[in-house]
Amino acid sequence: MGGDDFYMLLIAAFVINGSLAVVAILLHYEALFQLDRFLPKVAHIAPRFRVLIGVGAIFVAHVFEIWLFALGYFFTLQFPAMGGLVGNISGHGFLLDCAYLSFVTFTTLGYGEIVAQGYLRYLTGVEALTGFILITWSASFLFIEMQKYWSLSKTNQNK
DSSP states (O other): OOHHHHHHHHHHHHHHHHHHHHHHHHHHHHHHHHHHHHGGGGTTSOHHHHHHHHHHHHHHHHHHHHHHHHHHHHHHTTSGGGOEEEESOOSSOHHHHHHHHHHHHHTTOOOOSEEEETTHHHHHHHHHHHHHHHHHHHHHHHHHHHHHHHHHHHHHHHO
16 A cells, blocks of 8 residues: 555544544533433422433433444445454344444443454544543533432422
8 A cells, every 4th residue: 555545544534533523522412411401391200210311311322422433334344445344243234243343442341352453443442532531421411410309309308
């Protein structure tokens, strides 16, 4: 591979990876923003169930973000020069292999049964960092919500 090809593939990987990370972050921001607006509107629901609504909504947001990266792997794999996947590939649905890789990468679990090679490796690094940030952001959001609603619940019990 010539020097020009190297730089073109590197730039393509940078653009794809950066775009996926930005879209995932924006999706997550919007999910948390809408959740923050929604939860006070359901004040008639017990505080503990409002927290559960938050957990469920954030879980769904993470699943969407993971699938976004899975589609990124799948799209990138359509260009063999970008790399490939090796390991325990099912062969039944390559998209599902991409989703599995995305789930274990986003959660920073990283089993290693399926491994990215070539420029695709950089996407796993970007996804792991993005997943780590978004998961901790979710945990912070839920902690604040729990403080609000559980403190409110204790105040109501003392009356």
